Amino acid sequence: MINKLLECIRYLNRQRNLKVKPFKLAIKLAWLNRKKKVRTIFHPDEYHSVAILMNDQGIGDAIVTSYLIKSLRENGLKVYVIVEKRIAFLFEHFISVDGVLFYDRKKSIKQLKEQLQSTRIDVAIDLVDKGHNSVRRCQIIQAISPLHTIGFNQEKYKLYDTSISYHEYTSHVSTRSQKILQLMNIQSEPIQYYINIPTDNEQFVRNFIKPILESNRKIIIFNPYGSNEARSFSNYQIDKTLSFLSQYDDCTTIVVGEPNKISHIEAKKNIIINPLPSFFDTVALVKYSTLVISVDTSIVHIASIYNIRMICVYNNRIIDKQFINNFVWGPNYSNAIQIFTNDNLGTGLGDPIANLDMSIMLEQLKLEIKNYK
Secondary structure, eight states: OHHHHHHHHHHHHHHHHHHHHHHHHHHHHHHHTTTOOSOOOOOGGGOOEEEEEOTTOOHHHHHHHHHHHHHHHHTTOEEEEEEOHHHHGGGTTTSOOSEEEEOOTTSOTHHHHHHTTTOOOSEEEOOSOSOTTHHHHHHHHHHHOOSEEEEESOTTOTTOSEEEOOOOTTSOTHHHHHHHHHHTTOOOOOOOOOOOOOHHHHHHHHHHHHHHHHTTOEEEEEEOOOSSGGGSOOHHHHHHHHHHHTTOTTEEEEEOSOHHHHTTSOOOTTEEEOOOOOHHHHHHHHHTOSEEEEESSHHHHHHHHTTOEEEEEEOOOEETTTEEHHHHTSOOSTTEEEEEOSOOOOSSSOOOGGGSOHHHHHHHHHHHHHHHO
16 A cells, blocks of 8 residues: 555656656746846857867767768868767867867866967857757856857747858758758758778778678678667567578678677678677778678668668657657668658557567568679
């Protein structure tokens, strides 16, 4: 009886917090915006430096944003990125920028201010709509104190001097970068991501795959795990896929992913569990592959850089209750085939990929491999 009562109380508290949270967020945002009385006027010809807010974002976000970064730098602007340390390694050589500013949500915002003492930021760019991390982003904007701030759907908040109205719920996320370039009077080139594989990593991978290529075998990359369980294949699906691929003696399949996630997968005939630990090694493996099989992760965007034939599985998740992830974060190139789950739950997590009928993917795989012969 007591346990049921406690469970009921916990449930009621969760429901209360869910209802109160939006009000708390609104109050905090209003408080942060209170000092800004007037929005500044946009003068693109007068700006020399840009900071892109990338805190709370991952590897895939960084790769897609490389298009905007390269375009801005080619037009004479110094580009800085504000990132958490978990993805900062990407901006050492992989994605070229003029500077990296570290943000640690566990530490005081003063840490970011200290990094800015000798750096002047003219324009801050926030590519994300209002959400659960809006307070952090507003604190960062205040710390930067730019001449002008550009955001999306932020017309209520004066910290954002220019708010781009954007409700393209099925357009690829890179369209936002194009909107920024248009605003800054920069000609928008065809969307392409720009990365640099470190020379040592690429050479190491070339040596690793040399025996495979010399035996005229094609390389297939299989990436079974996403950032959460809903976006990942089940153990059964992984085994089913690898058993299917193992029958092709003219192909070698390399399973990639975080080492702690893929270490339990058993190698089979013609199957290699990637022993190379670096993310950059994985990028190089994708570059030299013939086919990529992946769930919705950064691997999708890496494959697009090299126009690799790809089969990718997306799970119908909805971002912020309105943006359709299948399109917003889709592969965005013609050489990719998307397979969608069919539960259509319409949630932020999306359908469990574990429910996907694998015969759909295996039939598509059979066609792809047949075309290579």
